[in-house]
Amino acid sequence: MGSAEVLASVDIVALRLNARGGLELLLGRRAQAPYEGQWALPGVLVNGRSADLNLDSAAERALHSKAKARPQYLEQVATVGNAVRDPRGWSLSTFYLALLGPDDELLDQDLRFVPVEEVLDERFPLPFDHAQLVAQSRERLAGKAVYTSLPLYLLPARFTVTEALAAFQASLGQAVQHTTLRGRLEKMKQAGWIVETGEKNYPKMGRPQNLLEHRPQPEQPFVFDRSVLS
Amino acid sequence: MGSAEVLASVDIVALRLNARGGLELLLGRRAQAPYEGQWALPGVLVNGRSADLNLDSAAERALHSKAKARPQYLEQVATVGNAVRDPRGWSLSTFYLALLGPDDELLDQDLRFVPVEEVLDERFPLPFDHAQLVAQSRERLAGKAVYTSLPLYLLPARFTVTEALAAFQASLGQAVQHTTLRGRLEKMKQAGWIVETGEKNYPKMGRPQNLLEHRPQPEQPFVFDRSVLS
DNA sequence: ATAATAGTGTCTGTGAGACATTATGTA
DNA sequence: TACATAATGTCTCACAGACACTATTAT
CATH class of the missing domain: 1.10.10.10 (Winged helix-like DNA-binding domain superfamily/Winged helix DNA-binding domain)
Incomplete structure (x- = not known):
């Protein structure tokens, strides 16, 4: 059965509003390969061994295990899957839009916020197709606004x-x-x-x-x- | 790496309008276990061995390999994942809403249409959580209409x-x-x-x-x- | 002519857009 | 008092809702 399976993750596009009225994106430093040490979307792998009840709770785990604060809003945006987005092979990512309050403190050196525009115009490059996930989540927010x-x-x-x-x-x-x-x-x-x-x-x-x-x-x-x- | 992976599928909620103005759902008879021989949503497994370029083309493959007709509209609705929806263990399903033209012929004995209401009110039970996927897709259609x-x-x-x-x-x-x-x-x-x-x-x-x-x-x-x- | 269904016109209500006016604080 | 910003009021326009009325076919 092993070869019928696929690499799947949940990634979080967490946004907050900074004091100057701009949107900022939460990033975490990757602890493991691939792209170890680079800034990327916080995320977790999902598989039978992790104790998640379902995808939504995996998303909460991804956010809570990194940033301490809980989101004020959390919504699944979409799932992307193809053979090229991850160097390890065919992979899936279900990604969520999270909206944070403006005052959340970062207790961790491996977390930071960057302006979304810098991510969207590639000034701040992200690994995998994470910039694309950010763009789609941004569109979801704009569409619903x-x-x-x-x-x-x-x-x-x-x-x-x-x-x-x-x-x-x-x-x-x-x-x-x-x-x-x-x-x-x-x-x-x-x-x-x-x-x-x-x-x-x-x-x-x-x-x-x-x-x-x-x-x-x-x-x-x-x-x-x-x-x-x- | 095998145990870091998970069972993933793409399932299709394909709807058409019948002559009496009701919505009908396309079902296929399952060729393999589990639930072999039962009517269920058409779907395919996604993994590195299937030649799909990405999830969307896997969805097209799922629909085209069963019903011959192409959809007039195809949209990813969401992804569900948990430990209980499939007896084989933790699994993911990314499901799509497909809208068909009214005249598509069924060339296959293992395909049929049933009124969506019968699926939603459990008169026509479906395996897995497929009735839930139909309900969510139905809501997407109603919301966008x-x-x-x-x-x-x-x-x-x-x-x-x-x-x-x-x-x-x-x-x-x-x-x-x-x-x-x-x-x-x-x-x-x-x-x-x-x-x-x-x-x-x-x-x-x-x-x-x-x-x-x-x-x-x-x-x-x-x-x-x-x-x-x- | 009559039945049946398609298409148009009219009136009302709601809420966005633009802009002017008034209100309430600080220096 | 002057200034800055918040809050309210007014007028127009677009479009949905309801309903009346007209148009075009078959029998």
């Missing part, structure tokens, strides 16, 4: 409209009218997904900002019935 | 508005206003995705129907910027 509240999972539970604008802009790659976003947040309030805390945030300049609180329902983002764009 | 032209891939290239209504109703599980659908088809005309043939179809009763022709662009369905529902 058009008609769901997905970018809010890049924010802390309590957030301001300005922060939400930054999350949508980073996810979509383009600006959103703040009035449009306010309308959508209003809908989410009515549905109980967002509550007005009554508290305010006092930045150095300008009018104080209302603090909202995100109350996400189990797993799926809020779905709107229109596109934000044009 | 809300804001894309995906159901048109269930029709022949030349179709009428009435047929398009049936395809959307079957995909969504609920009726669509014909005026709404006409508006969407009009948009697709302007974008060059649909052309008016000028010919008409003459049913037994009633006013003749305009014949439209679907000119799908490479791979992705036409995307509208609103939901059809409420």
Whole structure:
């Protein structure tokens, strides 16, 4: 039966929003060959010997065993498989999009964040086809940001409209009218997904900002019935 | 390296629209154990020895080696993996949604179509977790039918508005206003995705129907910027 | 003429887009 | 007071929903 089998892994495209409104990708230094010592997507092999109940828990294991923080959102994106992506032979990778809160600390020297754009334009090369996996996950995020509240999972539970604008802009790659976003947040309030805390945030300049609180329902983002764009 | 590997397959959820406006699922009789002789989703094992270039071509092989017809649309839905779905042990299945034209003939005694509802409500039980894969693929179709032209891939290239209504109703599980659908088809005309043939179809009763022709662009369905529902 | 079905027109409601206006803080 | 930024209001436009009305065939 051994030769009927194939090399399979789960890889994580974990994104967070940095203070300048850009998306950053979590990378880990590979501990084993191939590409030992290089920066790559965190991932684990899946096979009968690992204790994973299923693929989703393997994804959680991959993320938790490296970065300590749990993702605020985790979604399977797709699976790629071919003969050339891994020098060891025909292999499969099921990859997940993970959205992290902005403040997660890196406790580990073998972890770092890099701006996604640097990965996508090859300034920061990744081994295997990992840059392609990042690109597909990025597209998934952008696609869903058009008609769901997905970018809010890049924010802390309590957030301001300005922060939400930054999350949508980073996810979509383009600006959103703040009035449009306010309308959508209003809908989410009515549905109980967002509550007005009554508290305010006092930045150095300008009018104080209302603090909202995100109350996400189990797993799926809020779905709107229109596109934000044009 | 052998024990680092895992059993992986590609399975196909191929749907077509029958004359009564219902969705039917393509099944094949299993030639090998486990579940030899039972009706199940057509699928193939993927491993280094099969000549597939990649997962997508393995999916095409799975469909083409069984049913002769090529799908009008093929999309990867997801991958499931756990220790219990296959009696042989930890296994992966990457499954695809395929949309077929309505007239495909079955040349093979080991192939048949069954109504999807019978599979979803367990009246027609399937081995492994295949009913679950069908349910997820069905949801993908319904989800995309809300804001894309995906159901048109269930029709022949030349179709009428009435047929398009049936395809959307079957995909969504609920009726669509014909005026709404006409508006969407009009948009697709302007974008060059649909052309008016000028010919008409003459049913037994009633006013003749305009014949439209679907000119799908490479791979992705036409995307509208609103939901059809409420 | 009548039945049956296809196609068009009209009115309403919703929410995005753009932009102006008002509100509330700091220096 | 001046400035910076947040929040609200207004007007337009596109399109879905509902429903009425007109058009074109067969019997």
